[in-house]
Amino acid sequence: MLIAYWIVAGLTSALYLFSGGIKIVRSREQLQQMMTWVATARMPIVRAIGIVEVLGAIGLILPPLTGIAPALAFVAALGLVVVQIGAIVFHLARGEARLLGFNALAFALPVATLILSTIWL
Template structure:
């Protein structure tokens, strides 16, 4: 079970670290081809979202790795479920209705919650 957690959580953390870093360092014009919804939120909110994604990715990996407060991994995974729920709402209410990636990320985060509680 431990190995499966590290594979799933590691892949999820890599995705969110990458996506969060893009949101923090790139401008709207650079993000628009990948993320059609960036014009619907203010730039400070976009930067905050990227920061939350980076912190969540760190929360999936660092606490179980160090053994310090490993329950934070569960909290990070719950945060990603909530984040993707909001993302699905954002996509459905906007012009961009492509939510397959969001559903996959939500499902992966849900599995990570289950795996983290069984570490």
């Protein structure tokens, strides 16, 4: 189970570090090419989502790796699940059901990490 946790947590972290990182550093115009919803969102909200995603990604790896408060990995995974539930609801409300494929993956990875963290921790 430990190896499975690290594989899934690593993939989840990579996804959210990338996704959150670009939301933090890129301009609205650069983000609109990849995420059309950014055109109607306020940039402080986009940046806040990016910060939450990056913190969640760090929380999946750093606490278990250092052994300091490894239960925070569970909290980080739960936070990423909540972020994706919000994203799915947001896209459905905008009539963007066709975009939910990526959100389904971005939801499944932290759910798997959440499950594995309860077994491992």
